[in-house]
Amino acid sequence: MNLRYGMNPHQRTATATPIDPGTQPLRVVHGAPSYINILDAAGAWQLVREAATVLGRPVAASFKHVSPAGAATAGPLDAVMARTYQVDPATTGALTGAYVRARDADPKSSYGDFVAVSEPVDAELADLLRRVVSDGVVAPGYEPGVVASLAAKKGGRFLVVTADAAFEPPPVETRDVYGLRLTQPRDDAPLTRELLADPRLPAAAVDDLLLGLVVVRYTQSNSVAYVRDGMTLGIGAGQQSRVDCTRLAGAKVDTWWLRRHPAVQASDAGTKVQDRVAAQLQRTEDVPDRAAWLRILDRVAFVSDGALPFADNVEHAARHGVRYIAEPGDSIRSAAVRQECSRRGITHVHTEIRLFRH
Incomplete structure (x- = not known):
């Protein structure tokens, strides 16, 4: 896919290409991502997918500059979260609750974050995302009508990315740095x-x-x-x-x-x-x-x-x-x-x- 630019706006003509042409680990369904957007989406998705697998509950993460500002499983919302995000702890769904908890960890750093959730985004979470300052979301899917709702955010610039939940990365990672090609086994230690x-x-x-x-x-x-x-x-x-x-x-x-x-x-x-x-x-x-x-x-x-x-x-x-x-x-x-x-x-x-x- 063509990207808006590389790590910085003056680095134009950046691209993201699947290593295996037959796979699509991340698919942009709305918006035009930058290089860092893709890095955030990939890192955040891997975090929530792995955490949800090992803990057996929905997980959300708030990513900024290729590191999480916060991450959380579904769980109870306290009075501070309820007032801050204008949600009802008694009726808020598990996935929305997970993101509220993740963002509330460090809401100052989460300003303009990239959101990741381990389950398909529903209308409730989409409503919350439209009320906070964020740049995009990555999830394994979206319930009917959600993509259209999110696409209107940020004047149409909000990024909506779908992750292939079944995708497994190659066993070997390669990175090019200053004319050197570094290769190593992927860190998949359980x-x-x-x-x-x-x-x-x-x-x-x-x-x-x-x-x-x-x-x-x-x-x-x-x-x-x-x-x-x-x-x-x-x-x-x-x-x-x-x-x-x-x-x-x-x-x-x-x-x-x-x-x-x-x-x-x-x-x-x-x-x-x-x-x-x-x-x-x-x-x-x-x-x-x-x-x-x-x-x-x-x-x-x-x-x-x-x-x-x-x-x-x-x-x-x-x-x-x-x-x-x-x-x-x-x-x-x-x-x-x-x-x-x-x-x-x-x-x-x-x-x-x-x-x-x-």
Whole structure:
């Protein structure tokens, strides 16, 4: 397919061509994608498809610049989500709920996102998508009338992409970089509950850690994810220092939790979703008893795509309610990391699988 341009608008005549001419992994049914749109659609679709498969529930993701801003399974919507997105928790469908939870993880970063869902888009989700600022959606299908409804968004520029749910990528990946052709086996190592086989982990924590593993697999490294109740609360991506990644993602967790403070929710401003989000974010700066409120958050899971090299990652993670950590292990200081987890009452699991993405 012809693309509007490459990574930047001055890179014209970009194209996307199936490796196997007989396959169509992604099919644009409305709009004109750019190079980054295709990267976002491909990465986001792989995330939701894999997470839905391993967890057995609908999954949604909000992608920006080839990394997820948020990802979540279907699950309960709290009062903050209900007010922010003007939805009724009692009647909202599973797929719409999954996307609300995914976007609410970091609504500031999700502004202008690429949406991915693991099931066909229905009219309810389409209605929500028309009310938020986003650039496109990828899904395995669309219910009757939905494509026409979404096609009117953004003055007709909203992208609607269908993913072939049965497509399996080739076993070998190739990338051209500066006149060099890099080839490697595709990273298809299974992410299963067996990686988290520790009797100290509650079932809910295993699910959260498993979701976190899938999320960091499709996040630019270095990456970490904080997860609770089937939704990410903070994702850190692309930092050269892992502890910086941990701290940045932790700050997003704090913001998510501060938005739940009664003082922040005392009044809602604006009729648009992003206006309400902006008002909430502004009020988080003046929350009374801030430190005491942040200490209430608990039962958070933390996943790292690479080994934790120092115990300082554990120190910072613990400040954001983390009680469970999964990481590859095999660092020269893994013993110190494990000791710090034990000291802080954090259940620590070595998965022995690294999930770098570059």
